[in-house]
Amino acid sequence: PASGRSGVLAGLDADQAEAAAATEGPLMVIAGPGSGKTRMLTHRLAHIVLEQDVPSSACLAVTFTRKATEELRARLLALLGERGAGIAVESFHSLGLAILRAHGARLGLHPDFRIASEAERRAALVSALGVTDGRAGQLLKAVSVLKRSGGQGAGEEAAARAALAEAGRAGGFLDFDDLVVRAADLLETHPEIAALWQGRFAHVVADEFQDVDEQQYRLLKLVAGGGALCVIGDPDQAIYGFRGADAACFERFARDFPSAPTLRLARNYRSSGTIVAASAALLGREARGITRPMGEKIILDASPDEAGEAEFVTATIEDLLGGHDLLAAQRERGVRSPAGALGFADCAVLYRTDAQAAAFRTAFDRAGIPYMKSTPASIAGHAGVVAILAALGAEPSDGDLADRIGHAAEAARRSGTADAAILAEARGWLLSLAASDAVAGDPARLAEQVALSTEADFRDARADRVSLLTMHAAKGLEFAVVFVVGLENGLMPFAFDGTTDDSVLAEERRLLYVAMTRARERLFLTRAGERSWRGAVRAFPASPFLATLPAELTARSGSAGKRRPRVQQLRLF
Ligand code: ATP
Ligand code: MG
Numbered sequence: 123p124a125s126g127r128s129g130v131l132a133g134l135d136a137d138q139a140e141a142a143a144a145t146e147g148p149l150m151v152i153a154g155p156g157s158g159k160t161r162m163l164t165h166r167l168a169h170i171v172l173e174q175d176v177p178s179s180a181c182l183a184v185t186f187t188r189k190a191t192e193e194l195r196a197r198l199l200a201l202l203g204e205r206g207a208g209i210a211v212e213s214f215h216s217l218g219l220a221i222l223r224a225h226g227a228r229l230g231l232h233p234d235f236r237i238a239s240e241a242e243r244r245a246a247l248v249s250a251l252g253v254t255d256g257r258a259g260q261l262l263k264a265v266s267v268l269k270r271s272g273g274q275g276a277g278e279e280a281a282a283r284a285a286l287a288e289a290g291r292a293g294g295f296l297d298f299d300d301l302v303v304r305a306a307d308l309l310e311t312h313p314e315i316a317a318l319w320q321g322r323f324a325h326v327v328a329d330e331f332q333d334v335d336e337q338q339y340r341l342l343k344l345v346a347g348g349g350a351l352c353v354i355g356d357p358d359q360a361i362y363g364f365r366g367a368d369a370a371c372f373e374r375f376a377r378d379f380p381s382a383p384t385l386r387l388a389r390n391y392r393s394s395g396t397i398v399a400a401s402a403a404l405l406g407r408e409a410r411g412i413t414r415p416m417g418e419k420i421i422l423d424a425s426p427d428e429a430g431e432a433e434f435v436t437a438t439i440e441d442l443l444g445g446h447d448l449l450a451a452q453r454e455r456g457v458r459s460p461a462g463a464l465g466f467a468d469c470a471v472l473y474r475t476d477a478q479a480a481a482f483r484t485a486f487d488r489a490g491i492p493y494m495k496s497t498p499a500s501i502a503g504h505a506g507v508v509a510i511l512a513a514l515g516a517e518p519s520d521g522d523l524a525d526r527i528g529h530a531a532e533a534a535r536r537s538g539t540a541d542a543a544i545l546a547e548a549r550g551w552l553l554s555l556a557a558s559d560a561v562a563g564d565p566a567r568l569a570e571q572v573a574l575s576t577e578a579d580f581r582d583a584r585a586d587r588v589s590l591l592t593m594h595a596a597k598g599l600e601f602a603v604v605f606v607v608g609l610e611n612g613l614m615p616f617a618f619d620g621t622t623d624d625s626v627l628a629e630e631r632r633l634l635y636v637a638m639t640r641a642r643e644r645l646f647l648t649r650a651g652e653r654s655w656r657g658a659v660r661a662f663p664a665s666p667f668l669a670t671l672p673a674e675l676t677a678r679s680g681s682a683g684k685r686r687p688r689v690q691q692l693r694l695f
Pocket of ligand 2: 159160161329598
């Protein structure tokens with residue numbers, strides 16, 4: 123329904139417009155997937171700048187990944203034109219970095235401090251504590267959770283934390299988590315610096331608030347000060363509990379800002395009625411807010427093994443995109459399909475663990491389906507990126523950054539430091555990063571932006587490729603066609619150390635909810651009867667989550683999706 127408003131709020135429904143226009147004080151917006159939270163956020167900022175005549179430099183939007191900041195920036199430019207460029211759009215980490223770059227000397231930070239890579243930090247622990255590289259990796263994770271939750275830790279974890287701090291002081295580096303924690307410390311202990319930032323931003327909005335951890339919330343509150351702070355999120359999509367975030371941030375906000383109203387957005391604009399109803403059923407809820415036709419049923423598929431699962435996904439993509447001829451034509455053009463027709467970029471395969479991607483790469487290679495060849499957990503650890511950055515250091519430092527990246531990639535290829543395909547992909551990606559505003563042709567800033575990037579950032583929105591992503595990296599995104607794969611007990615829900623307690627089960631359920639609600643038109647849920655897992659072939663029973671989906675919303679594969687004859691079908695549902 124139209125809001126009856128004019129101007130930038132005209133593209134919103136009444137609930138969205140009310141939230142966008144409530145700019146007087148603190149505000150909490152809680153709403154489900156696809157309800158237009160992110161859309162409301164951008165229109166709210168446009169309304170503030172265009173219709174309330176607030177300078178855009180007085181607005182700050184904070185979100186999770188570097189990629190999400192880029193998408194927000196693009197949407198703001200589209201809505202606001204040039205005036206959109208002045209709005210500060212930061213991830214929590216880039217916000218922390220900006221504060222530390224400006225005032226870090228007050229904390230005794232090295233003026234040119236760097237962000238250490240994971241490999242560097244692991245090496246620091248190996249040398250300081252004499253532990254193995256594997257143990258160092260575990261300790262890094264434990265220290266990260268401690269920092270995010272504000273805990274102190276004991277024993278070897280406390281020793282690791284101290285060793286990292288010492289190595290950082292000596293080497294002039296910080297790690298990823300430090301950016302948020304140290305910036306918050308700085309603002310807390312230097313009220314005059316906090317006042318500077320608070321004076322700068324009259325309006326602060328934070329998207330994906332359900333995944334904000336204690337330290338990020340502390341930083342957000344310190345930067346917003348008494349200004350209008352608007353937090354937006356969905357507790358049902360909280361998926362970072364394991365990293366110290368918990369949806370209790372909504373309660374904390376309500377306690378800290380007792381006068382703040384809570385507004386809700388009621389309609390789902392993203393997904394077909396069937397997808398809305400099935401994902402509600404997963405959480406044991408009635409479906410509400412359906413705006414779109416029911417559409418196609420959700421297809422369930424069971425294959426004997428992971429190769430069969432990948433074959434099913436491959437054959438279904440070929441079917442949906444119109445078979446081999448169209449596939450070949452699209453590949454040749456290397457561009458997104460014309461408006462209206464489905465392209466590869468409209469399809470995503472979402473899995474619980476990176477290890478599951480291999481079978482899809484193999485099947486896609488055989489069928490000639492383009493995809494992002496590597497989905498690293500951290501970009502800074504990506505073999506191609508590491509090799510090119512290292513070679514870039516040896517390049518003469520004058521000349522155009524894009525040219526130098528090209529030369530460095532060529533040098534890395536000649537020296538054989540990384541696989542050619544991996545290097546080519548890293549070069550796709552580094553060039554687009556080099557061209558972004560944040561880098562502005564400066565190689566130190568390039569390295570900094572690499573350090574600030576995460577898996578979700580390693581996608582090139584312009585390329586017509588199928589997205590292979592972990593469920594975690596898919597949050598906030600949407601695709602016409604989504605395959606959620608590996609719906610097996612032990613994998614989804616994931617059995618950490620062989621067990622799954624209630625709180626883990628609840629978070630795994632929310633993670634599947636996030637994955638299913640990425641789909642606009644078609645949703646496929648697949649599983650394999652057995653798969654190679656940690657060095658052995660293991661049988662996996664069906665995920666218990668499948669039983670929560672109402673039978674009338676689902677159909678078995680076979681009628682849909684041509685399966686290659688050599689793959690027999692299991693009747694496991
Ligand atoms: P998530 O929780 O997954 O992040 P969200 O609540 O942020 O979802 P958006 O991504 O903002 O949802 O919107 C989902 C889709 O619905 C987008 O394609 C958006 O353009 C569309 N949409 C949102 N509101 C409206 C509206 N009032 N009219 C038409 N389309 C809308
Ligand atoms: Mg969103």
